Amino acid sequence: MRNRVISGKTLICGVIGDPIEHTMSPVMHNAAFSELGIDYVYLPFRVRKEELGKAIAGARALNLAGLNVTIPHKVSVISFLDELDPLAEKIGAVNTIVNDNGVFRGYNTDATGFLQALLDKGVKPEDKKVVILGAGGASRGISFILAESGANLVILNRQLEMGWAENLAREISQAFEKETKALELNDENLAMVLEGVDILVNSTSVGMSPDIDETPVPARLLKSTPVVFDIVYNPIQTRLRREAQAAGAKTISGLDMLAWQGALAFEKWTGLKAPLELMKKEAIKVLEGEN
Numbered sequence: 001m002r003n004r005v006i007s008g009k010t011l012i013c014g015v016i017g018d019p020i021e022h023t024m025s026p027v028m029h030n031a032a033f034s035e036l037g038i039d040y041v042y043l044p045f046r047v048r049k050e051e052l053g054k055a056i057a058g059a060r061a062l063n064l065a066g067l068n069v070t071i072p073h074k075v076s077v078i079s080f081l082d083e084l085d086p087l088a089e090k091i092g093a094v095n096t097i098v099n100d101n102g103v104f105r106g107y108n109t110d111a112t113g114f115l116q117a118l119l120d121k122g123v124k125p126e127d128k129k130v131v132i133l134g135a136g137g138a139s140r141g142i143s144f145i146l147a148e149s150g151a152n153l154v155i156l157n158r159q160l161e162m163g164w165a166e167n168l169a170r171e172i173s174q175a176f177e178k179e180t181k182a183l184e185l186n187d188e189n190l191a192m193v194l195e196g197v198d199i200l201v202n203s204t205s206v207g208m209s210p211d212i213d214e215t216p217v218p219a220r221l222l223k224s225t226p227v228v229f230d231i232v233y234n235p236i237q238t239r240l241r242r243e244a245q246a247a248g249a250k251t252i253s254g255l256d257m258l259a260w261q262g263a264l265a266f267e268k269w270t271g272l273k274a275p276l277e278l279m280k281k282e283a284i285k286v287l288e289g290e291n
Helices: 025-036 049-061 076-080 086-091 109-120 137-148 159-176 187-193 239-246 254-270 276-290
Strands: 011-017 040-046 066-069 096-100 103-107 129-133 152-157 181-184 199-202 227-230 250-253
Touching: 011 025, 025 040, 025 254, 025 276, 049 076, 049 096, 049 103, 066 254, 076 103, 086 103, 086 109, 086 137, 096 254, 109 137, 109 227, 109 254, 129 137, 137 152, 137 159, 152 159, 152 187, 159 181, 181 187, 227 239, 239 250, 250 254, 254 276
Parallel strands: 011 040, 011 066, 129 152, 129 199, 152 181, 199 227, 227 250
Antiparallel strands: 066 096, 096 103
């Protein structure tokens, strides 16, 4: 934000969540605004659960141009919006809000960002067998966008949270008229479902800093997995990706998804093509500074 002049014409975007200290969105978006020379600024706002309605009302009153939404508000924010993009409505979660002349419209660029990161690496999900680890909020968006793209899914989740996986699999099966299986995440089931798999997606937090020596999949089970997408981006190189690469797999980083979801939000707010590589580079600087 060097040499930035904030004026009465400056448009404001931001991110709401709790906690918010970890977000890399401000550094990515402010670098992008500066690069394109447009009069926007991006700010983080800590918003507690009980204050969410007031925060959205405040954003309306202040005429904010747009918001990103992070944990724990991606589902509960929907009730405060005017319209939903069809994909966000299917997923039941929003991470991007656009103020369209006073109409607050919700989108899910987490899902579309994941898909763009996949396509950007030359991987097309249509008719592919995809194994997804986890059934939380991230998995939900990823599962829906993959099913919409024609993939065949198997969802694995920890025993204590199997209800989430079963519900998600049922919703996808009904929405897309395609059988989606839900299984407990254990070594036996992993070995079974990874036979003939095309894409493995880790949507859990296993391997995230500071637990960088953990992995959701034993290395011995990665020998016949062509593509591994780990949405964890801190550390940049997870143990899962490192061991998958050693086994000959093409791997995709959570950093790619992070940059793409930010770029797609940027484009919805500004109508301009986002400087994707710059946004990714700025996020890497922050991550390398933390480690």
